[in-house]
Amino acid sequence: MTAAVAIAEQKKKKERDAWSDLLASLSETRSKVDFSRLYEHFAPRVKAYIIRFGMPVAAAEELTQESMLAVWRKAHLYTRSKASASTWIFTLARNQCIDRLRREKAVEYELPEEEIDPDQRHYGEHAVLEERMSGAIAKLPEAQAQVLYLSYYEGKSHSEISEQLGIPLGSVKSRLRLAFSKLKAHWGEEE
Amino acid sequence: MKISHHLDDATLMARAAGALSDGMTLLVDSHLHWCKTCQTKAWEAECIGGELLSDIQPQAMSEGSLDSILGMLDGSEEVVAERAVKVKGSAEVPEPLAQIVGSDLDAIEWKRLGPGVQHYDFNFPGEGACRLLRIQPGVSVPHHTHKGNELTMILRGSYSDDVGRFCQGDVADLDEEIKHQPIVDTGSECICLIATEAPLKFTGIMGRLAQPFIGL
Numbered sequence: 001m002t003a004a005v006a007i008a009e010q011k012k013k014k015e016r017d018a019w020s021d022l023l024a025s026l027s028e029t030r031s032k033v034d035f036s037r038l039y040e041h042f043a044p045r046v047k048a049y050i051i052r053f054g055m056p057v058a059a060a061e062e063l064t065q066e067s068m069l070a071v072w073r074k075a076h077l078y079t080r081s082k083a084s085a086s087t088w089i090f091t092l093a094r095n096q097c098i099d100r101l102r103r104e105k106a107v108e109y110e111l112p113e114e115e116i117d118p119d120q121r122h123y124g125e126h127a128v129l130e131e132r133m134s135g136a137i138a139k140l141p142e143a144q145a146q147v148l149y150l151s152y153y154e155g156k157s158h159s160e161i162s163e164q165l166g167i168p169l170g171s172v173k174s175r176l177r178l179a180f181s182k183l184k185a186h187w188g189e190e191e
Numbered sequence: 192m193k194i195s196h197h198l199d200d201a202t203l204m205a206r207a208a209g210a211l212s213d214g215m216t217l218l219v220d221s222h223l224h225w226c227k228t229c230q231t232k233a234w235e236a237e238c239i240g241g242e243l244l245s246d247i248q249p250q251a252m253s254e255g256s257l258d259s260i261l262g263m264l265d266g267s268e269e270v271v272a273e274r275a276v277k278v279k280g281s282a283e284v285p286e287p288l289a290q291i292v293g294s295d296l297d298a299i300e301w302k303r304l305g306p307g308v309q310h311y312d313f314n315f316p317g318e319g320a321c322r323l324l325r326i327q328p329g330v331s332v333p334h335h336t337h338k339g340n341e342l343t344m345i346l347r348g349s350y351s352d353d354v355g356r357f358c359q360g361d362v363a364d365l366d367e368e369i370k371h372q373p374i375v376d377t378g379s380e381c382i383c384l385i386a387t388e389a390p391l392k393f394t395g396i397m398g399r400l401a402q403p404f405i406g407l
Contacts, residue, residue, distance in 0.1 A: 044249030087241025173201035
């Protein structure tokens with residue numbers, strides 16, 4: 001790792017920690033100033049994610065507001081040691097997208113909210129590992145990064161990815177698996 | 192409960208990405224409810240999403256959106272209190288599944304699908320299928336065709352196929368390239384949850400199941 005890359009990663013880690021600290025304190029402080037800072041940083045990212053997920057811009061704006069409102073309401077469920085602010089907010093935004101799609105299908109049932117009681121969730125000692133992932137995603141081979149983006153950014157199923165890229169379903173899955181194990185290997189690296 | 196067959200990493204990533212059908216989400220969440228190993232991986236898969244979110248090119252929100260949300264904060268807490276009371280799971284029904292069918296497998300309104308086989312179809316809208324199957328001892332799982340991924344989770348009893356023996360809590364996470372013909376391998380019935388990416392078509396109900404594979 002070059003010095004420049006190391007410095008960049010260090011800076012990113014500091015930023016990440018700052019956002020996570022701010023979110024963690026929100027349930028205590030209920031500070032609208034702090035919330036506004038989180039909002040200014042995350043709302044445009046959440047909106048970008050929701051648009052890539054396939055929502056029209058107007059709906060994306062609305063879903064972003066709902067996601068950020070959930071950040072405010074559910075802040076007491078966030079545990080600093082278990083996930084970064086970014087990961088937690090990602091899951092809230094993703095759930096908003098899924099719920100919206102479900103409602104659009106005019107369904108009469110409701111799937112239970114997937115949110116597992118945070119105390120029962122088994123995370124392991126991962127907060128520190130998360131910091132090392134960002135660089136690792138950038139280093140993935142093109143073919144693996146591509147399926148990762150199609151899956152996470154666009155919410156495409158394995159079959160849809162297989163069709164779009166013209167590769168067998170098995171290849172989609174093995175590329176995802178390889179990407180996952182590479183990212184995990186990277187988490188495990190000692191600094 | 193000792194779980195020996197787990198979800199594929201690729202499936203956990205699809206769940207984290209919000210890319211699974213409703214039926215598959217229900218099955219994955221049901222397995223996660225019982226399986227610590229997969230819970231950890233599911234969380235790791237969500238961290239990938241978190242990383243991608245921090246790396247994404249931001250899209251500016253329209254003017255006044257911050258003011259508008261600040262106006263909504265007060266009083267929004269009350270919504271939390273309104274959350275419905277959860278149905279408790281049981282030894283045979285993980286909590287996410289219990290929200291839909293209740294916690295007693297015997298109380299479900301089973302419909303006959305063929306000799307020795309009953310089912311309950313969730314009829315989720317959208318692509319894919321999701322059903323409970325109840326299969327008598329010695330009977331094979333109805334022969335069916337599917338495209339895409341297929342997940343099966345055992346809730347009661349066990350079955351065996353070329354891949355191995357599947358007991359309560361285990362998941363068979365297979366794609367279309369794997370041919371298998373599971374058979375209920377003990378003297379007790381087997382109840383499993385099955386979810387597929389594409390519609391599930393049962394074939395040869397009359398032919399194949401008229402002759403349960405007893406003694407195979």
